[in-house]
Amino acid sequence: MSDMYTKHASKYGEVVKENIYNALLERPSTMAMLDNLSGKRVIDMGCGSGIYTEWFLTQGVESVTCIDASTDMVELVKAKMGDQVNAYVQDLSLGLPNEADNSADVIVCPLVLHYIEDLKPVFQEVYRVLKPEGYMVFSTHHPFADFECSVTKNYFDRELIEEEWNTVGEPVTVRFFRRSLTEITEAISASGLAISKISEGEVDERAKAISEDIYHHLKANPNFIFIRCDKLR
Numbered sequence: 001m002s003d004m005y006t007k008h009a010s011k012y013g014e015v016v017k018e019n020i021y022n023a024l025l026e027r028p029s030t031m032a033m034l035d036n037l038s039g040k041r042v043i044d045m046g047c048g049s050g051i052y053t054e055w056f057l058t059q060g061v062e063s064v065t066c067i068d069a070s071t072d073m074v075e076l077v078k079a080k081m082g083d084q085v086n087a088y089v090q091d092l093s094l095g096l097p098n099e100a101d102n103s104a105d106v107i108v109c110p111l112v113l114h115y116i117e118d119l120k121p122v123f124q125e126v127y128r129v130l131k132p133e134g135y136m137v138f139s140t141h142h143p144f145a146d147f148e149c150s151v152t153k154n155y156f157d158r159e160l161i162e163e164e165w166n167t168v169g170e171p172v173t174v175r176f177f178r179r180s181l182t183e184i185t186e187a188i189s190a191s192g193l194a195i196s197k198i199s200e201g202e203v204d205e206r207a208k209a210i211s212e213d214i215y216h217h218l219k220a221n222p223n224f225i226f227i228r229c230d231k232l233r
């Protein structure tokens, strides 16, 4: 687990409130793939500081469960939202052992899956926990964008990439898995989930006022990919 989500959890939670990549690209693009959440049982998988959960609570959901491998992140969520949510620590690569079969209407998993090496068991668990006709929406690094970091230069290899990110105002080492679109879609299909929508996102026009360079880069280059998958039965 990177220091980004432990030692710097609080700062990370502040930065993502208004930055371009999360607030003006990732979140609006993920939210655009969600139906009305009123009355729904939602799981925020890899909830981070709970920025999605805060929004879910304004949407009339029946319940939100917040899950993250970082104790610091879960503590932030508990401090902010108390007993409005059920928040607990769980490494998603070990599944969702606390969640019952057919119990969730919607599972949202923004910017988490690139930290997990083997996606197949994760999607199997999502399938088990979703109710029939439930769905999952997730975002992750765009395979095309991440290929720029490839060391092997073989797009179809899965590679553990190490980078320094300045997200919180100082360089922090982050490791993530780069993989092909085929690897992602095959893990989904193997679980029984059906992909119903793929999007490459769209940066909000307000980004231009913050950084013309980043705005024009994101207008011309994919950065994240957004996938909705449904449990049809």
Ligand SMILES: C[S@@+](CC[C@H](N)C(=O)[O-])C[C@H]1O[C@@H](n2cnc3c(N)ncnc32)[C@H](O)[C@@H]1O
Binding pocket: 005, 016, 045, 046, 047, 048, 049, 050, 051, 052, 067, 068, 069, 070, 073, 090, 091, 092, 093, 109, 110, 111, 112, 115, 116
């Ligand atoms: C980029 S942050 C995204 C947080 C939140 N989804 C958001 O969009 O603001 C990634 C989150 O994934 C969590 N994470 C990373 N690996 C995980 C794992 N194996 N199981 C559960 N959570 C994990 C991190 O602790 C961190 O909170």
